[in-house]
Amino acid sequence: MTSTFPLPDPFELARRAAAVLAERTGRAQHDLFVVLGSGWAHVAELLPGGIDVAMTQLPGFPEPSAAGHGGAFRSLDVGGLRVLLALGRVHLYEGHDPQAVAHGVRMAWAAGCGTVILTNAAGILNPDWPLGRPIVISDHINLTGTSPLTGPNPTPPLPGRFADMSTAYTPALRSLVHRLEPSLPEGVYVGFRGPQFETPAEVRMAGLLGGSLVGMSTVLEAIAASHLRMQVLGLSLATNLAAGLSPAPLDGDHVLAVARENAPWVADLLARIIHELATEHNQQAPQ
Numbered sequence: 001m002t003s004t005f006p007l008p009d010p011f012e013l014a015r016r017a018a019a020v021l022a023e024r025t026g027r028a029q030h031d032l033f034v035v036l037g038s039g040w041a042h043v044a045e046l047l048p049g050g051i052d053v054a055m056t057q058l059p060g061f062p063e064p065s066a067a068g069h070g071g072a073f074r075s076l077d078v079g080g081l082r083v084l085l086a087l088g089r090v091h092l093y094e095g096h097d098p099q100a101v102a103h104g105v106r107m108a109w110a111a112g113c114g115t116v117i118l119t120n121a122a123g124i125l126n127p128d129w130p131l132g133r134p135i136v137i138s139d140h141i142n143l144t145g146t147s148p149l150t151g152p153n154p155t156p157p158l159p160g161r162f163a164d165m166s167t168a169y170t171p172a173l174r175s176l177v178h179r180l181e182p183s184l185p186e187g188v189y190v191g192f193r194g195p196q197f198e199t200p201a202e203v204r205m206a207g208l209l210g211g212s213l214v215g216m217s218t219v220l221e222a223i224a225a226s227h228l229r230m231q232v233l234g235l236s237l238a239t240n241l242a243a244g245l246s247p248a249p250l251d252g253d254h255v256l257a258v259a260r261e262n263a264p265w266v267a268d269l270l271a272r273i274i275h276e277l278a279t280e281h282n283q284q285a286p287q
């Protein structure tokens, strides 16, 4: 069997992408990486300024094809915090391999980011949770059947492939969100490969396994980030009750419409989180 592992090494490719990013943005380093999934991109309008770089100008990125996903990175300064926004992301269901899905996170790591915020839209299993509002991800169950750590063991001093996932979603970041918005629930995100929505039986299974949210992104990026010891915050915008619980058939356009309707509130929360992280960053920075 021939190897399907892409060359060059994914971490080397990430370093090359980070070098081009630094050149194009004029910022040698970034601090925070924010992946804007469905419904979250509006935050870019609340954080003025920034320099855009098309994903395809950077080594290793395919063109995202999912509706509602752009294809650029935006570099911003938010009160001294160097923020890199991903306007769109790469999904497994577009036919890309797990290394391509994790490439943005790895590039951000190579660019100096110690923290990543992963946002998405998801179906919820709890009918008492409000639609159009975010859920804080406490943990995940990876049902994609793959991992970005598949392949040769990363070369030291990179951490080895047997990465600890005990606190993949950083408790301090979850607490920060609850401080800002105490009403938001927390839940376990179950990552499916998609692109079809789940069957009612799959949703029941997700519930029996301990899941409370279902979606088609985030888990591989969280694994890649946690492997590199980045701090991770995961936020899911609840756009619909999951299949079998939803009174209506699921529909991608409806998901995007719910995301769009709630974009201002959701973006405002994300902007507040980023400002809070900027404040913490400045308090920690050597004077």
Ligand code: HPA
Residues within 6 Å of the ligand: 121, 122, 123, 124, 197, 198, 214, 215, 216, 239, 240, 241, 242, 243, 250, 255
């Ligand atoms: N399932 C999977 N992904 C989703 C859903 C869902 O119900 N809603 C939004 N993204």
